[in-house]
């Protein structure tokens with residue numbers, strides 16, 4: 001980003017990075033992996049949407065959310081409601097006491113479809129809801145918090161509480177939500193059976209396509225003046241405010257954007273894995289998603305994608321052999337990253353690998369080293385600790 | 390109060406009219422029933438001992454601290470009820486006591502963010518770095534002696550350069566009222582001289598409130614001096630008058 005200015009929002013380096021990722025996800029992995037393994041990658045990639053949102057929200061804007069599972073879940077549940085309704089046709093459910101409603105409702109003595117399920121019969125509405133419902137929820141939370149200048153650790157704790165509350169709500173309202181088991185036994189999308197291997201392969205490519213589109217959106221935001229304002233806010237919130245910006249509205253915006261991105265991931269999860277449950281909404285998955293981002297590099301859009309893939313790959317291989325050790329492994333990894341590599345894999349790349357690849361890939365070396373050495377914007381207090389007096 | 394009556398009559402002429410301003414922090418009145426008026430194109434210097442309430446006055450004007458009672462009128466708009474960013478957009482610019490710049494961004498980007506365009510979310514997303522923006526950034530960078538540092542990350546600037554950058558960030562906003570909190574504090578002698586020169590060029594065509602401890606510097610630039618002490622005005626007038634005031638000598642200049 002030099003003063004000469006760019007007419008296009010991608011630097012050559014970013015474009016090369018995106019192409020490499022696209023080739024890896026669209027060509028190399030599908031050729032190298034069997035169907036079963038590829039479906040795992042597809043599942044991991046749905047978390048990458050969340051990591052992408054966290055790069056913008058946490059990495060750039062310094063707003064740490066420990067509740068992104070809420071938005072992943074909202075997106076996932078919206079999609080699951082649509083698929084469940086399609087799977088619960090009168091035909092399919094004629095053995096129930098009330099045919100035509102989801103099975104878990106019938107088990108819970110509910111005799112008619114709740115009003116808020118009704119619109120999810122429409123695929124158009126569902127698609128819209130996947131993006132808009134989480135954004136509205138994020139807007140309400142963000143507006144209430146950021147206008148009151150709640151930030152930093154306090155904000156993180158509140159988002160964590162939200163994740164807990166939503167989990168409890170979903171589990172408690174079994175008749176409306178499917179409870180702890182979630183919404184399961186999803187079958188078709190517009191009559192197309194999503195359980196077959198060929199459907200799963202198609203959905204994998206759809207997921208990669210959407211992820212690449214979201215990556216482009218993230219780069220667009222990052223390279224706009226708004227992206228620089230986020231970085232400025234993270235550093236000196238008061239200076240931004242006293243330069244004529246309504247700081248809260250920028251925070252609300254990036255929080256909503258991160259929510260919508262997470263929700264797209266959630267919807268793709270439901271489609272590919274075939275169910276959605278409260279275990280993807282709560283505190284643990286939300287924190288895991290922050291760890292993916294930290295490992296990949298919270299300041300790097302592409303880094304967060306690789307971080308998600310790597311941590312999940314490690315998780316799967318580890319859990320196969322030592323399931324009880326995984327959480328310790330994950331915790332250890334997080335501590336190691338925070339202490340030793342604050343900018344994650346992307347930071348290591350920028351410091352050690354990129355400079356050897358020539359000017360196309362690296363910043364001025366001085367800046368790169370310095371970036372890696374300063375952990376930016378750890379969550380700050382409730383009131384901006386600007387350097388002003 | 391006589392001055393009050395006169396002030397009310399001549400309100401339109403004042404860029405800034407502060408009247409009966411009080412702020413109390415848990416009962417402690419950091420600013421106590423303060424009234425003063427700043428003219429168009431006037432350079433007002435506020436001096437006073439540490440803790441006198443100087444910074445608090447600026448905080449009140451720019452909306453960072455809410456007044457307990459009193460009014461602040463800027464060109465006939467009441468500032469006490471406005472939000473910080475609205476006050477800035479109305480034309481009040483403020484420099485903080487410590488250099489407050491964006492360390493992770495380049496000098497160019499620091500100035501660009503302060504450019505008064507694209508301040509809404511949508512505006513910022515669609516903001517284009519066009520010729521007008523670049524021209525203005527270069528022009529300001531020239532003024533603040535940083536023209537050859539535009540691509541430098543701001544964290545690598547010296548302390549003095551950071552102060553200039555923040556002054557530049559205000560300058561690019563082109564505020565009608567500019568407030569500077571100790572702009573030469575912590576500067577070397579040569580930087581100080583350059584800063585005085587810089588301030589003399591940027592204070593043209595606007596009203597300025599400067600807080601400063603450096604008496605030599607104050608003498609150079611002040612049109613009028615206000616001496617604060619314990620949140621109240623101890624003395625006000627020309628530099629010569631204030632310097633001769635025995636009360637001022639006792640609490641401030643004598644030390």
Ligand SMILES: Nc1ncnc2c1ncn2[C@@H]1O[C@H](COP(=O)(O)OP(=O)(O)OP(=O)(O)O)[C@@H](O)[C@H]1O
Nearest residue numbers: 389414419437438439440441442443444445446486
């Ligand atoms: N937010 C606040 N809460 C409580 N007390 C405050 C607050 N802000 C300022 N004060 C107090 O008000 C008094 C005036 O502070 P202020 O910073 O305005 O002084 P100053 O004249 O700028 O001093 P200096 O020359 O040291 O910068 C001090 O006693 C300070 O401790």
Ligand SMILES: [Mg+2]
Nearest residue numbers: 389443444486
């Ligand atoms: Mg002060």
